[in-house]
Amino acid sequence: MTSLETRIPPPLVAIVCAGLMSLVAQWITAPVLSLPASLRGLLIAALLCVAGFFALSAALRFKRSATTIDPRKPDTTHALVTEGVYRWTRNPMYLGMALVLAAWGVYLLSVWSLLGVVVFVTYLNRFQIGPEERALRALFGAEFDTYCATVRRWI
DSSP states (O other): OGGGTTTSOHHHHHHHHHHHHHHHHHHOOOSBOOOOHHHHHHHHHHHHHHHHHHHHHHHHHHHHTTOOOOTTOGGGOOOOOOSGGGGTOSOHHHHHHHHHHHHHHHHHTBTGGGHHHHHHHHHHIIIIIHHHHHHHHHHHTHHHHHHHHHSOSOO
């Protein structure tokens, strides 16, 4: 399965998961999330705001560090970014995508559709983050190991 490693861009994986979540919400009607409309809207807005914060802050940090944002080529990284949101999570862009998927699951009102977030995280851990971390360890050695020891992969 190494042929899948870093091949599929994570935003595309998120889109596929969102589509699968929609199908699950249509096919499996129970159990349904029972939230008042105002609370549902507030929860969706909060998830999207936090997602946007993490994703945009991370992208800006990469730009400031003049390193690649392309997740398909982790070996072309020029700098180990550990400031800003990278103090709280090693994968803020992926966390942002997962939160958008969670917001989508709340919008769909389907408990089962929230499994799409689990599928997304599981896929990324295996086929994206693992290979990225191997490449970063090869590039930055002990500095990356120290970073991993102090900052969690997700949150």
